[in-house]
Amino acid sequence: MAVKTTVTPGLIFRQAGFNLSPRVDQVGIEERAARFTKRSIKKETKVNGLMLALNMIDLTTLEGKDSEGKVKQMCYKAMHLLDTYPGLPTVAAVCVYPSMVKTAKKALEGSGVKVASVATGFPSGQEPHSVKISDTKFAVQNGADEIDMVISRGKFLEGEYNFVFDEIASIKEACGEARLKVILETGELVTYDKVRRASDIAMYAGADFIKTSTGKVTPAATMPVTLVMLGAIRDFYFSTGKKIGMKPAGGISKSKLALHYLVMLNEILGEDWMNNHLFRFGASSLANDLLMQLMKEKTGVYQGKDYFSID
Amino acid sequence: MANSTIKTSSISSNQKKSIKAIGKIDKEQSNGVPSKRLEILKTYKIYIGGAFPRTESGRYYIAENSKGEKLANVCLGSRKDFREAVVAARSASGGWSGRAAFNRGQILYRIAEMLEGRKAQFIDELVKQDSSKQEAENEVGLSIDRLIYYAGWCDKFQQLNSTVNPVASSHFNFSVPEPTGVVSIIAPQDSSLLGLVSVIAPVIAGGNTCVVLASYSRPLCAVTFAEVLNSSDVPGGVVNILTGKISELASYFADHMDVNALIFCEHQPDIKKMMQEKGSLNLKRVVFYDKINWLTGDGQSPYLIMDTQEIKTTWHPIENIGGGKSGY
Amino acid sequence: MNHKGINMSIPRNNTLKLKFDSARKYAPAPESRAAAKIDPRYDLFINGKFEKPLSKKYFDTINPANEEKLSEVAEANAADVDKAVSAARNAYNKYWKKMPPKERGKYIFRIARMVQERARELAVVETLDCGKPIRESRDFDIPVVGNHFFYYAGWADKLEYAFPNRNAQPLGVAGQIIPWNFPLLMAAWKIAPALATGNTVVLKPAETTPLSALKLAEIIQEADLPPGVVNIITGAGATGAAIVNHHDINKIAFTGSTEVGKIIQRVISGTNKKATLELGGKAANIIFDDAPIDQAVEGVINGIFFNQGHVCCAGSRLYVQESVFKEVVRKIKDRLETLIVGNPMDKNTDIGAINSKQQLDTIHKYLKIGQKEGAEMYQSSCDLPTKGFYCRPTIFTNVAQSNRIAQEEIFGPVLAIQSFRTDDEVIEKANNTPYGLSAGVWTDKGSKIFNMTTKLRAGVVWANTFNQFDPTSPFGGYKESGYGREGGLHGLLPYLTLQSIS
Structure with a gap:
């Protein structure tokens, strides 16, 4: 009797040495990305977009100087973006280091705001495998709903795709119920071809989200790099039926840019992705700019920074 | 030299006079046997696809010189000969245009070498067709030099006529000449060899193939030139040479839908008009060379090559990731 | 790596659907x-x-x-x-x-x-x-x-x-x-x-x-x-x-x-x-299976829907290598759904008005011809304004080389798609037209690009791009x-x- 093995797209991808990712033409993808910025978003579409963007934010603090006090303040802001503006959503999650997960979890209890924790030796990822696993498990045990891991860029650039794949798969296992966001650190991968391949590896290895950047490397998220990743998510969906989330992080601090991203999402993946289950902005200062714009739309008056709390 | 020029099967009584002059058949015969060796007379056939068929029409005409001397029986080509020639030219087109320009140059040079080797024959034919000895020598020399001239251009005219275009977007963009395809040519009628060579050479140097109608009144060199071509590495079908009447064939040269360009060298306004009209059927590139004196420097130029070239522009994006600069 | 027994392409379920209902519903943003x-x-x-x-x-x-x-x-x-x-x-x-x-x-x-x-x-x-x-x-x-x-x-x-x-x-x-x-x-x-x-x-x-x-x-x-x-x-x-x-x-x-x-x-x-x-023109746009597919699809869209398809060098014939045919067609259809058709003065409009009633009639005539010839027509599901001359972006699949929609210039937002298997086949098909204005090639392989661009009989050939123009760049036909x-x-x-x- 011949043994019938199930050939999954992931296995095919791996067997092919991770060489099946389509190529990306830089000029073409940048032209396409620029095209989204030509959409003119006005009136109710704009208000809806600003609200949605707020609701998609992973409010983030990832500093050596982070303290419990700082995290608590941020969590309060996450739940109370602008109390003078009724009907505002909360952000999607707060994103902190593992050591702050417990604090954040407690502060956010009952709010529906998720706790995301970076792990696996953020931001460089240059830690032993065992440390990465225990880092992840620690965060999950402390109540993290989501884990933002970094891939081993060094290994990826060496062509050790199996290593990268296996590492992601093992972290996914360590996550248990927590959703896994895989940070590619696209600024270190440099070319769109590599971004596309890393996206595919991450998704086939079990990522629930793919994420551009740690925020510690320039360039962080850009529209073209996000477009490459959205394209990968779309192809993955048609290969597996699974919907993977997208998180551009770093460098998105203005409402106008956030709206451009949403237009891009809307026209590449469609409305199924237009929610914070499948799309996030990794950002800290974006929230206030969105609030300022919302107030401007509401009052018709241009706003000043001092009227919005900076937590 | 074996340059007797008449199909023996079609000698009329009227022609015998000139045969005496040309073929030097000895008058004195004993028992019908010539006292000297009887020369083999040459058959002037047309040249299509690298072969020398007779005209499918079976028609002939007698070429005479101005003294009324009959020179040869020549095929009176028909539209069907033209049709066959276009088929041959079209099928040779891909291979010829696809050859390395260097290789085309070598082949044109080879034609010149072969012509040089048969110089005497051409001079002889030109003299029969009313040239003085000196004029004939000059014309043959110029013809050989003209081929050498274009042999040298084969891999250079592209460089002169190509551009890299500094477009404002992130693209690499260049424009190069490419052969237009199949060219029908009605060669200068008052020049048996030089005019013929001068119109064929730039066309094939540029990678086109052609169908040429030789001078009606001075066809001898054209047919001999076909033999030169045939023995000098020019692939069959690249040059096809017909003999016949402009009045019969010009309209077919102009309206054939598988011909891309048309060259006409006579100053005949009604025919020029007809050619442009009929050429419009498939938007042929119609080129008139009715003011060129082929004996002068104006008879050769890379601009003549460009008359049967198209310009193709190719675009490709230029990747520029990470803002890397070149090293200076 | 041992590839034995494994089909080396990732299968795609081309029946899944993305939803773009909201993609065309941006608030109006008219130019003054x-x-x-x-x-x-x-x-x-x-x-x-x-x-x-x-x-x-x-x-x-x-x-x-x-x-x-x-x-x-x-x-x-x-x-x-x-x-x-x-x-x-x-x-x-x-x-x-x-x-x-x-x-x-x-x-x-x-x-x-x-x-x-x-x-x-x-x-x-x-x-x-x-x-x-x-x-x-x-x-x-x-x-x-x-x-x-x-x-x-x-x-x-x-x-x-x-x-x-x-x-x-x-x-x-x-x-x-x-x-x-x-x-x-x-x-x-x-x-x-x-x-x-x-x-x-x-x-x-x-x-x-x-x-x-x-x-x-x-x-x-x-x-x-x-x-x-x-x-x-x-x-x-x-x-x-x-x-x-x-x-x-x-x-x-x-x-x-x-x-x-x-x-x-x-x-x-x-x-x-x-x-x-x-x-006129009837440009072939050719997508090989090793192309940057998403950019190729975008190039096809720009190639035929730029200026409502009123472009003499429009890429109105698309040839897609069989191994990626379904994927490309699916992606084109998805992209059609996100094209905004309507008031040309709205800054978000992708496809404006057909220039005249006469031209609209011509386009409609060809849509009928295409269907009659047995080609399969697909149009985006967008609404059209009630006044003015508009045409939905349209693609035809199941097209034969001999179909009129694959031979004649329509001068509208209408794309005829065919598949091919080999390089030689597609060169022959692409050149099989009385026109020769432009052509497009999409492949990641440089040597293939040059093979194609030198053999395509057209005055402008775009490789991995389409419909680019510049004052320094000569334009014109074969x-x-x-x-x-x-x-x-x-x-x-x-x-x-x-x-x-x-």
């Missing part, structure tokens, strides 16, 4: 119509002045987006054409021929700058009169118009470097007839090289889109160009015929249909008029797509005669 001043009536621009037509006739020009009248323009008859040609002849002899080339250049530079300054107004006029999306007239047409004048202005005093060993001389008076798809851009493509080479001009814009050329006439007047150097006269086919037939014109430059191009070649036969014909080049150094030659220096 007030940015353009349109007079209720325009006369003929002859000898530096706007003159009433000898014909005494005017005709309406409408906005194809809502069928409202924008203005009325003069209809030039043969006497008006004669007047314009003699103005151009006078200007040629009196001013333009004698003017030092560098001064000629400075006039053209001046026009370029004034076009740039009035870009917004010109964009609005163009969109109102022509139906193209404001995004395109604003970001493409008008900027390129300015660039084109700027590029050729610089050539005026450098012609002796362009043609070695030759003395380049102007031809005289150029009669120029342009189409309605890129009204002002085509005017620039015609006028700029003609002036730079020292010719004077009689230009006729298309009857459905005369306004931007008349705005250009205003600019030329403001620029103080010597009177008669550029004359802009409006009218329909009869006016064009009068130009082509005029005995004192030395050069005809025409952009338009192959049918009319052939007539022009016929009509000018037996004269010494030189011609440049930029005619075969029945016409002859002569516009743009770049090669675009000078059609307006010159080269004299031997000896």
Whole structure:
């Protein structure tokens, strides 16, 4: 009797040495990305977009100087973006280091705001495998709903795709119920071809989200790099039926840019992705700019920074 | 030299006079046997696809010189000969245009070498067709030099006529000449060899193939030139040479839908008009060379090559990731 | 790595659906119509002045987006054409021929700058009169118009470097007839090289889109160009015929249909008029399985839906390698869903109005033909405005090479898709057309690109891109797509005669 093995797209991808990712033409993808910025978003579409963007934010603090006090303040802001503006959503999650997960979890209890924790030796990822696993498990045990891991860029650039794949798969296992966001650190991968391949590896290895950047490397998220990743998510969906989330992080601090991203999402993946289950902005200062714009739309008056709390 | 020029099967009584002059058949015969060796007379056939068929029409005409001397029986080509020639030219087109320009140059040079080797024959034919000895020598020399001239251009005219275009977007963009395809040519009628060579050479140097109608009144060199071509590495079908009447064939040269360009060298306004009209059927590139004196420097130029070239522009994006600069 | 027993391509479930219902529902973002001043009536621009037509006739020009009248323009008859040609002849002899080339250049530079300054107004006029999306007239047409004048202005005093060993001389008076798809851009493509080479001009814009050329006439007047150097006269086919037939014109430059191009070649036969014909096309866009697929799909979309498909070099035939055929078709269909069709003045509109009722009827005729021929039609599910001339972006699959929709130029947002297996097969199919204007190739393999680009019989070949244009880049066709080049150094030659220096 011949043994019938199930050939999954992931296995095919791996067997092919991770060489099946389509190529990306830089000029073409940048032209396409620029095209989204030509959409003119006005009136109710704009208000809806600003609200949605707020609701998609992973409010983030990832500093050596982070303290419990700082995290608590941020969590309060996450739940109370602008109390003078009724009907505002909360952000999607707060994103902190593992050591702050417990604090954040407690502060956010009952709010529906998720706790995301970076792990696996953020931001460089240059830690032993065992440390990465225990880092992840620690965060999950402390109540993290989501884990933002970094891939081993060094290994990826060496062509050790199996290593990268296996590492992601093992972290996914360590996550248990927590959703896994895989940070590619696209600024270190440099070319769109590599971004596309890393996206595919991450998704086939079990990522629930793919994420551009740690925020510690320039360039962080850009529209073209996000477009490459959205394209990968779309192809993955048609290969597996699974919907993977997208998180551009770093460098998105203005409402106008956030709206451009949403237009891009809307026209590449469609409305199924237009929610914070499948799309996030990794950002800290974006929230206030969105609030300022919302107030401007509401009052018709241009706003000043001092009227919005900076937590 | 074996340059007797008449199909023996079609000698009329009227022609015998000139045969005496040309073929030097000895008058004195004993028992019908010539006292000297009887020369083999040459058959002037047309040249299509690298072969020398007779005209499918079976028609002939007698070429005479101005003294009324009959020179040869020549095929009176028909539209069907033209049709066959276009088929041959079209099928040779891909291979010829696809050859390395260097290789085309070598082949044109080879034609010149072969012509040089048969110089005497051409001079002889030109003299029969009313040239003085000196004029004939000059014309043959110029013809050989003209081929050498274009042999040298084969891999250079592209460089002169190509551009890299500094477009404002992130693209690499260049424009190069490419052969237009199949060219029908009605060669200068008052020049048996030089005019013929001068119109064929730039066309094939540029990678086109052609169908040429030789001078009606001075066809001898054209047919001999076909033999030169045939023995000098020019692939069959690249040059096809017909003999016949402009009045019969010009309209077919102009309206054939598988011909891309048309060259006409006579100053005949009604025919020029007809050619442009009929050429419009498939938007042929119609080129008139009715003011060129082929004996002068104006008879050769890379601009003549460009008359049967198209310009193709190719675009490709230029990747520029990470803002890397070149090293200076 | 051992690949045994494994099919080396990732299967795709092409029946899954993405939802784009909200993608077309952005709040309106209209450009202000007030940015353009349109007079209720325009006369003929002859000898530096706007003159009433000898014909005494005017005709309406409408906005194809809502069928409202924008203005009325003069209809030039043969006497008006004669007047314009003699103005151009006078200007040629009196001013333009004698003017030092560098001064000629400075006039053209001046026009370029004034076009740039009035870009917004010109964009609005163009969109109102022509139906193209404001995004395109604003970001493409008008900027390129300015660039084109700027590029050729610089050539005026450098012609002796362009043609070695030759003395380049102007031809005289150029009669120029342009189409309605890129009204002002085509005017620039015609006028700029003609002036730079020292010719004077009689230009006729298309009857459905005369306004931007008349705005250009205003600019030329403001620029103080010597009177008669550029004359802009409006009218329909009869006016064009009068130009082509005029005995004192030395050069005809025409952009338009192959049918009319052939007539022009016929009509000018037996004269010494030189011609440049930029005619129709049926470009093949070829996607190989190793292409950057998403960018290729975007290239296909731009290739056929740019300017409602009213583009002579539109990529109206798509050939997709069989192994990626389904994926590509699925992605094209998804992309169709996100194309916004509607009011051209809305900044979000991707596909505006079809230029005229007549053209819309032609497109509809071909949609019927395609279905009758057995091809499968797919259109995006967008709503169309109730007034004005609109057509949904349309693709046909299951198309045979012999189908009319795969052979004839439709000049609308209609794409015919076929599959292929090998390189040789697709080269043969792509070249199997009387046209030869443009072609596209999508593959990641450099050596394959050069194989394809050298074998495709077309004047412009885009590899891994499509519908790119630049003033420095020659444009024009092979075969029945016409002859002569516009743009770049090669675009000078059609307006010159080269004299031997000896």
